[in-house]
Structure formats: C-alpha cells, structure tokens
Amino acid sequence: MQGALALKKKVLVVIAFLLALTTALPFHTQAATPPKETEVIIVYKNQKGKQTALEESEKVKAQYIHLPAVAVTANEKAVSSLKKDPNIAYVTKNVKVKLASSTMTKHTTTLQDELIQKSYNLQRLNVKQALKDGVTGKNIKVAVLDTGIFPHEDLKIAGGKSFVNYTSSYKDDEGHGTHVAGTIGALNNDYGTVGVASGVKLYAVKVLDKKGEGDLFSLLRGIDWAITNKMDIINLSLGFEDNIPILHSAVDKAYKKGLLVVAASGNDGKKNHISYPAAYSSVIAVSATNEKDKLASISNTGKAIEFSAPGENVISTYLKNEYWYATGTSQAAPHITGMLALLKQLHPKKTNVQIRTLLRSYTMDLGAKGKDSQFGYGRVQYIPQSTFLKAANSAVKKAETSKKQADVDQAKTKISRLTASKQKTTLTERIKKVQTIIHIRSARAKVKIAEKNKTQDAIKSAQTAIHKLSTSTEKKSLQKRLDQVKKQVDxxxxxxxxxxxxxxxxxxxxxxxxxxxxxxxxxxxxxxxxxxxxxxxxxxxx
Known part of the structure; x- marks a missing residue:
C-alpha cells in the first residue's frame, strides 16, 4: 500500500515538472512574426498584371484611371514576387511629398486699392492692363493640387476633391493652397487683392494635409482627377528631391491629354538642382524673382527653368479671410498658371503645346540674353493685343518690301500672337501673297536648275517647290517643263x-x-x- 502511494507521488511530481517545463519553453507557433506590410505602387504592363497586383495585395488604396497602376499595401514576400512577374513593369514605394516651403507673414489691410498698390507682382505682370482689356482667364479650369482652398470672400471655388486620409473636405487647413489660389484667381472686386486671372474656375484638389505633407498615392490621384475632370491647367507648388518614374508618367499623361502643368523649381537656392516634377520636360518649371527683377535668393535654378515670376513678398489670400505675404517658388508658379489662363482665353483654339510656346512672347528677358538657367525665357508679363498688332503690321510691311523668307517667317510668328480679328485676317492674307511670290520665284529657279543639271536631286527639289504653289497657269507651266526633264532623265x-x-x-x-x-x-x-x-x-x- 505504501509502495503504491509512493509511486503515485512520483508520477505526480513528473507531471508537474513536465507542465512547468512546457510553460517555460517558448511556444513558436504563437510567437511567429507576421509578414511586414508596405505601401507600394504597382505599375503593370497589361490586364493580367493588374489582376495579379490586386490579388497579391493586402489592401487596395487606389486604382488610377489614366495610369497603368494601383496603389496598395502588400507584404514583402508579395512585393518580391511582383517584381519578378513579367506582366509587372515595376514596383515603387509610396514616398512622402511636401510643399515647396514658403515663409509667410500676416498683412492686416483688406482694402483692394491699398493691397494692389503694395503688390509689385501685379504691376510687373501688367495685370491692370489685362483687366482693362477684359482678359481674365474667364472659365479656364485650374486645378490647384495643394493643401486645399479655404472659403474666402475674395475667392470663388468651382469645386474640388480631397485625397488626404482624415477628411473628405477640400477645405484648406494649412494656408498654402489658399495663398496659391489667390495669386492665380483672386476676384476683381472691391475687397482685398486681385489674381493674375480673376475669371478662372478654381478647383481645390487637396493632396497635402494640415502640415503641408502628403504622399505619392494622393498626388497621383490628384493628377488623375484633374485629367478625368478635363482641367486646363494644373498648378503644383510642391516637389520631390528624387526622380520618380510613375510621377513622370503621370505628368506626361496629363500633358498628352492637353493639360498644361506648372511646378515650382524648389526653394533651396541651389544651382542646377530643380525639384521634381518641375524638372520633367512636360512640366513648366518656374523660378522666383524679387521686386528688383533679380533672382530670389531662395530659388533653385537649372537648364529646365522655362519662365520666372515674382516669388518674394507676394501678398495673397489666406485662412479666415486674411491676407498674408509669402516668399517661395510656390508663389512664383501660380503667376505662370494665371498667365497661361489669360492666353487660353485669348486663344481658345490653340493646343496646350502652342499656348506654352506662345507664353515666350509674353516675357521680359532677364539675365543672359535668350533662355538661361536662372530666368528661362524671362519674367512673364501681360502684353496687350495693340502692341502685338503694331509689331505684326511692321513685320508684314518689311516682308512685303524685302520678299525674303526669313522676314515672312518672322511676320507669321508675330501674326500668330494675335487673337481672331479682321486685322489678323487682313495681315494673314497680305503675308500669303508675299509667300506666294517667294514660292513662285523659288519654283522657277529650281526648275531651271533641273533643266540644266538633269539630276534626281534637282528634280526632287523642283517638284517640292512646285507642290507649294496654288493651282495656277504658272504652276501648270512649270510642272510641264519639269515633266519633260523627268522624261529625259528616265x-x-x-x-x-x-x-x-x-x-x-x-x-x-x-x-x-x-x-x-x-x-x-x-x-x-x-x-x-x-x-x-x-x-x-x-x-x-x-
């Protein structure tokens, strides 16, 4: 009996020991670390790639309409697998974006006359003359991709969209976007200041938060939205230090779709260092000038700079119906956006590429002669049609006298700056007559050379010259002579x-x-x- 009892005690001790041992040892299946998730943008080559991207993702944040990409969260194993998939172009991380930072100070006055007098930027851009001519960028759709736009008595917001996580409202809670919007399109009323293009339709596309920060996911959604909603111009007073291929694709797509894209060059005061997306060729890169038409010390410069505009101590709209001064290329870029809106109103049938080229004629050349890395083609300014008409008249007269092709080309360029009018029609007809004379003279000379040399090159050159002629007895006669040469050569x-x-x-x-x-x-x-x-x-x- 005692032996059995002793055995029982030994068994109990062993069981207790085993239980204690089990508790002390790590339980590996419970302690296993879950796969780490990361935010990425997956760019696919085809629909099969898109389907794979969606299936491999933990959560889909955005499917872009105009880009072959999806924004998702995925674990590291899935990301690694996707990078090797032949139907996936590439995978890129979601990166942070921030404002081209501006320095801001409050201004207390709200009287329009006083504010405009203190706004050297409006004087440099000749905004009063534009208003006098009725050129306000009327109904041109401008998307301000920024911190949103705050409801302001001096602004009229046509609509917008929020792409930040914490709110569906596009209302500005930082101030930057409202300042940018005012520079572009503050209303021409008795209150506050006035924008470069006071007749535009402003759209608040909130891609940055109350700290002026955002990410690539949201920025791409904002660009996608602007394309879908048929904006005319996108203003981007923000930037990245690094080249991001999918961002490049996004702005290229917008440009290809007919939008103009304007961006700040950056506020590091560096030479040959322009922020992205301003550095991309499809984007208009803007540097900042000061009241003396010198380069602002904060402005980045480089070969990609296309235009410059006031960016130092610029007064514009701010939160709570206030007006603040601000300095930065963020302030320079919206001046260019406003000027483009004016040209879009003046030339509604011109393409975005033509408008972009036309803006070169609305500049004051600063720095080195011609395009340079500090000011681009120059500091923009509004020029009235009367000035262009006078220049076009003079150019046509010169061409009529000289009958030189170079003078005709110059006259055509100056005529192209004019809006549709009887004067433009008349000048166009006059220059056509001069061009016809030059074409006939050229065709005669080239047919004569073909008759003499009897070579294929001479025949080809003569035929090209004849094709430029309008149907006439002269054209038929020259063609007959050239056909005879062709027969002889054949x-x-x-x-x-x-x-x-x-x-x-x-x-x-x-x-x-x-x-x-x-x-x-x-x-x-x-x-x-x-x-x-x-x-x-x-x-x-x-």
Whole structure:
C-alpha cells in the first residue's frame, strides 16, 4: 500500500515538472512574426498584371484611371514576387511629398486699392492692363493640387476633391493652397487683392494635409482627377528631391491629354538642382524673382527653368479671410498658371503645346540674353493685343518690301500672337501673297536648275517647290517643263541600262544575258544608239 502511494507521488511530481517545463519553453507557433506590410505602387504592363497586383495585395488604396497602376499595401514576400512577374513593369514605394516651403507673414489691410498698390507682382505682370482689356482667364479650369482652398470672400471655388486620409473636405487647413489660389484667381472686386486671372474656375484638389505633407498615392490621384475632370491647367507648388518614374508618367499623361502643368523649381537656392516634377520636360518649371527683377535668393535654378515670376513678398489670400505675404517658388508658379489662363482665353483654339510656346512672347528677358538657367525665357508679363498688332503690321510691311523668307517667317510668328480679328485676317492674307511670290520665284529657279543639271536631286527639289504653289497657269507651266526633264532623265537611264546589259551579254555570252539586253534595247527609241547596240547584240553567238 505504501509502495503504491509512493509511486503515485512520483508520477505526480513528473507531471508537474513536465507542465512547468512546457510553460517555460517558448511556444513558436504563437510567437511567429507576421509578414511586414508596405505601401507600394504597382505599375503593370497589361490586364493580367493588374489582376495579379490586386490579388497579391493586402489592401487596395487606389486604382488610377489614366495610369497603368494601383496603389496598395502588400507584404514583402508579395512585393518580391511582383517584381519578378513579367506582366509587372515595376514596383515603387509610396514616398512622402511636401510643399515647396514658403515663409509667410500676416498683412492686416483688406482694402483692394491699398493691397494692389503694395503688390509689385501685379504691376510687373501688367495685370491692370489685362483687366482693362477684359482678359481674365474667364472659365479656364485650374486645378490647384495643394493643401486645399479655404472659403474666402475674395475667392470663388468651382469645386474640388480631397485625397488626404482624415477628411473628405477640400477645405484648406494649412494656408498654402489658399495663398496659391489667390495669386492665380483672386476676384476683381472691391475687397482685398486681385489674381493674375480673376475669371478662372478654381478647383481645390487637396493632396497635402494640415502640415503641408502628403504622399505619392494622393498626388497621383490628384493628377488623375484633374485629367478625368478635363482641367486646363494644373498648378503644383510642391516637389520631390528624387526622380520618380510613375510621377513622370503621370505628368506626361496629363500633358498628352492637353493639360498644361506648372511646378515650382524648389526653394533651396541651389544651382542646377530643380525639384521634381518641375524638372520633367512636360512640366513648366518656374523660378522666383524679387521686386528688383533679380533672382530670389531662395530659388533653385537649372537648364529646365522655362519662365520666372515674382516669388518674394507676394501678398495673397489666406485662412479666415486674411491676407498674408509669402516668399517661395510656390508663389512664383501660380503667376505662370494665371498667365497661361489669360492666353487660353485669348486663344481658345490653340493646343496646350502652342499656348506654352506662345507664353515666350509674353516675357521680359532677364539675365543672359535668350533662355538661361536662372530666368528661362524671362519674367512673364501681360502684353496687350495693340502692341502685338503694331509689331505684326511692321513685320508684314518689311516682308512685303524685302520678299525674303526669313522676314515672312518672322511676320507669321508675330501674326500668330494675335487673337481672331479682321486685322489678323487682313495681315494673314497680305503675308500669303508675299509667300506666294517667294514660292513662285523659288519654283522657277529650281526648275531651271533641273533643266540644266538633269539630276534626281534637282528634280526632287523642283517638284517640292512646285507642290507649294496654288493651282495656277504658272504652276501648270512649270510642272510641264519639269515633266519633260523627268522624261529625259528616265530615257537616259534606259539608254545607260541598255548599254550595260549589252556589254554584259558580250562578256558572258549566254541566252539569259542576251535576252535581257534585247529587252532593254527594245525600250529605246529609234536612234543611232539603238541601231549600234542592236548590231552588237546580233554579233553575239550563244
């Protein structure tokens, strides 16, 4: 009995020991670390790639309409697998974006006259003259991709969209976007200041939060939204230090779809260092100037700079119906956006590419002559049509006198700056007449050269010149002369061909070479040359 009891106690001790041991040892299946998730943008090559991207993702944040990409969260294993998938172009991390930081100070006055007097930027851009001419960018749609726009008595917001996580409202809670919006399109009323293009339709596209920060996910959604909603211009007073291929694709897509994209060059005061997306060729990169038309010390510069605009101590709208001064390329960029809106109103039928080129005519050249890395083509300014009309008249008169192609080309360029009008029509007809005279003169000279040289190059050049002529007796006469030259040259080719083939037949003396020579000789007209070649053929024995 005692032995059994002792055995029982030993068993209990062993069980207790085993339980204690089990508790002390780590339980590996419970402690296993879950796969780490990361935010990425997956760019796919085809629909199969898209489907794979969606299936491999933990959570889909955005599917872009105009980009072959999806924004998702995925674990590291899935990301690694996607990078190797032949249907996936590439995978890129979601990166942070921030404002092209501006320094801001409050201004207390809200009286329009006083504010405008203190707004040197409006004077430099000749905004008063634009208003006098009724050029306000009326109904041009501008998307401000920024911190949103705050409801302000001096602003009219046409609509917008929020792409930040914490709110569906596009209301500005930082101030930057409202300041940018005012520079572009503050209303022309008795209150506050006035924008470069006070008639535009402003759209608040909130891609940055109350700290002026955001990410690539949201920025791409904002660009996608602007394309979908058929904006005319996108203003981007923000930037990245690094080149991001999917961002490049996004702004390229917007430009290809007919939008103009404007961006700040950056506020590091660096040479040859322009922020992205301003550095991309599809984007208009803007540097900042000061009140003395010098480069602002904060402005980045480089070869990609296309235009410059005031960016130092610029007064504009702010939160709570206030007006603040601000300095930065963020303030320079919206001046360019406003100027583009004015040109879009003046030239509604021109493409975005043509408008972009046209803006070069609305500049004051600063720095080195011509385009340079500090000011681009120059600091923008509004120029009235009367000035362009005077220049076009003068250019047409010069072309009519000189009848030189270079002068005609210059006149055409100056006429292209004019809006549709009777004066433009008249000047266009006058320059067409001069161009016709030059074309006729050129065609006559080139036909004469073709008749003399009888070469294919001379014939081709003459034919190109004749094609430029409008249907007329002169054109028919010149074409007839050139056709005669073509016949002579073609016949000479036949003679040369026949001679070569007869010679070959004399050397090789086969039925094949003799038959080929005979066919070539038959194509010739009756002549001494034909008779002689036939005699040589007849002597060949095969």
């Amino acid at each position: 016949y000479q080719k036949k003679v040369t061909d026949a001679k070569q083939k007869v010679k070959k037949a004399e050397i090789k003396r086969t039925k094949k070479t003799k038959a080929a020579a005979q066919r070539a000789v038959k194509k010739l007209k009756a002549s001494k040359t034909k008779t002689e070649l036939q005699k040589r053929l007849n002597r060949i024995k095969v």
